[in-house]
Amino acid sequence: MSVIAVLALQGAFAEHEKMLDQLGAEHFEIRQLADIDRSFDGLIIPGGESTVQGKLLRDLGLFEPLNKLISGGLPIFGTCAGMILLADKLENDSEHYFSAMPMTVKRNAYGRQLGSFYTESEFAGSVIPMTFIRAPYIADIGGCEKLAEVDGKAAAARYKNCLAAAFHPELNEDLTVHKYFLDMVAGKV
Amino acid sequence: MSKQYELNKNLAQMLKGGVIMDVTTPEQAKIAEAAGACAVMALERIPADIRAAGGVSRMSDPKMIKGIQQAVSIPVMAKCRIGHFAEAQILEAIEIDYIDESEVLSPADDVYHIDKRKFKVPFVCGAKDLGEALRRISEGASMIRTKGEPGTGDVVQAVTHMRKMQSEMRRLSSLSEDELFEAAKQLRSPYELVKYVAENGKLPVVNFAAGGVATPADAALMMQLGAEGVFVGSGIFKSGNPEKRASAIVKAVTNYTDAKMLAEFSEDLGEAMVGINKDEIELLMAERGK
Numbered sequence: 001m002s003v004i005a006v007l008a009l010q011g012a013f014a015e016h017e018k019m020l021d022q023l024g025a026e027h028f029e030i031r032q033l034a035d036i037d038r039s040f041d042g043l044i045i046p047g048g049e050s051t052v053q054g055k056l057l058r059d060l061g062l063f064e065p066l067n068k069l070i071s072g073g074l075p076i077f078g079t080c081a082g083m084i085l086l087a088d089k090l091e092n093d094s095e096h097y098f099s100a101m102p103m104t105v106k107r108n109a110y111g112r113q114l115g116s117f118y119t120e121s122e123f124a125g126s127v128i129p130m131t132f133i134r135a136p137y138i139a140d141i142g143g144c145e146k147l148a149e150v151d152g153k154a155a156a157a158r159y160k161n162c163l164a165a166a167f168h169p170e171l172n173e174d175l176t177v178h179k180y181f182l183d184m185v186a187g188k189v
Numbered sequence: 190m191s192k193q194y195e196l197n198k199n200l201a202q203m204l205k206g207g208v209i210m211d212v213t214t215p216e217q218a219k220i221a222e223a224a225g226a227c228a229v230m231a232l233e234r235i236p237a238d239i240r241a242a243g244g245v246s247r248m249s250d251p252k253m254i255k256g257i258q259q260a261v262s263i264p265v266m267a268k269c270r271i272g273h274f275a276e277a278q279i280l281e282a283i284e285i286d287y288i289d290e291s292e293v294l295s296p297a298d299d300v301y302h303i304d305k306r307k308f309k310v311p312f313v314c315g316a317k318d319l320g321e322a323l324r325r326i327s328e329g330a331s332m333i334r335t336k337g338e339p340g341t342g343d344v345v346q347a348v349t350h351m352r353k354m355q356s357e358m359r360r361l362s363s364l365s366e367d368e369l370f371e372a373a374k375q376l377r378s379p380y381e382l383v384k385y386v387a388e389n390g391k392l393p394v395v396n397f398a399a400g401g402v403a404t405p406a407d408a409a410l411m412m413q414l415g416a417e418g419v420f421v422g423s424g425i426f427k428s429g430n431p432e433k434r435a436s437a438i439v440k441a442v443t444n445y446t447d448a449k450m451l452a453e454f455s456e457d458l459g460e461a462m463v464g465i466n467k468d469e470i471e472l473l474m475a476e477r478g479k
Contacts, residue, residue, distance in 0.1 A: 009443050010206040031444055047203050049263050055225045056443055107262055113286040116196045133199050171199050
């Protein structure tokens with residue numbers, strides 16, 4: 001069985017852990033450099049604030065070692081803020097973080113909290129619940145494969161070892177996206 | 190339960206493990222964001238200055254709030270007076286991300302809180318104990334924070350409130366089903382919410398600490414006592430080196446159980462806010478709105 005690390009610097013990491021529990025996947029939290037001495041097969045970057053997580057990654061010395069693992073092929077899954085951290089380009093912002101996925105992401109693309117919404121749409125072939133909270137969207141899918149689309153905008157994408165979603169599968173009961181990620185980790189998709 | 194209410198609770202979930210900072214200008218908002226704030230609270234005067242100025246304190250100028258909204262990408266919150274639903278309507282109209290119906294401002298109604306279920310925009314409210322928290326939730330609050338004692342730099346009240354809430358929740362978990370009806374009466378709270386807490390051992394919404402947090406150690410203390418994140422009001426911009434202190438508190442909230450790291454974060458932060466002891470102040474803001 002694979003071991004999944006969950007980046008637990010800020011945001012909704014506990015919700016991802018609950019999903020992993022339901023799927024019977026072993027997991028642990030990364031809060032500081034010492035935590036990545038443990039071996040793991042995949043990494044989840046949760047929703048939260050990308051500016052906060054980005055800053056803490058650098059301040060706590062986690063950015064470089066994780067960046068190396070990701071470019072070395074470690075399977076990684078980012079939701080919302082996590083997607084922003086994975087994109088190689090942000091619209092209206094010169095900042096970028098892991099730059100692991102060749103795509104352009106727009107922050108707070110649906111506006112403020114009053115623009116947050118719930119919908120149901122297709123992800124890799126099955127219709128699932130999707131919760132968007134001050135969400136980004138993929139403005140330009142670039143070289144990535146589109147896995148979901150909402151209102152004409154790409155809402156989930158895959159590039160090699162990277163999976164990203166603009167919505168929060170960890171906030172609803174449906175396990176489809178997490179299952180997909182665990183299949184990625186197992187080398188099945 | 191409405192979908193919007195779910196979405197509003199969800200936004201609070203995204204703030205967990207983070208620090209929400211009081212700011213009075215776009216420049217301060219940018220400093221807070223760069224230091225790792227997960228949201229900012231836009232207000233004209235921070236609680237310590239409200240305390241010093243006395244008089245009536247009200248919702249901030251919408252123009253000032255809008256300036257802060259344009260300055261940062263993180264969520265922007267603002268305060269309205271307890272019971273002042275017209276101020277809340279105005280804040281909703283400028284698309285604030287969260288309204289704090291706050292005892293820091295002068296209450297506009299000494300009986301009723303805002304019926305927050307009538308709004309699309311989310312609300313956070315202060316509470317001293319479990320009963321207050323559950324009453325605010327039944328009125329539609331989608332996030333709770335301890336009241337603490339704002340503008341003092343003294344953490345004692347926040348500790349008291351968080352401990353009280355946690356121990357009352359633990360007590361509910363030990364009661365039998367029929368005892369919960371009496372517990373709901375004692376807590377002056379709806380039975381359904383009391384039952385939820387008894388079954389889950391926690392509030393149905395995110396619960397932050399607020400009111401008196403001034404150091405990384407204060408933040409770590411509140412997190413270890415069960416807070417899911419912290420608000421820092423006067424503690425940052427009333428201190429000697431706001432940027433450094435803000436960033437240290439952010440890191441302390443992430444690694445709140447690692448004493449070695451906390452020691453490192455606490456080093457060389459310059460002067461903390463002066464602070465006033467709760468026995469030295471005449472106005473207990475926490476007594477506003479029950």
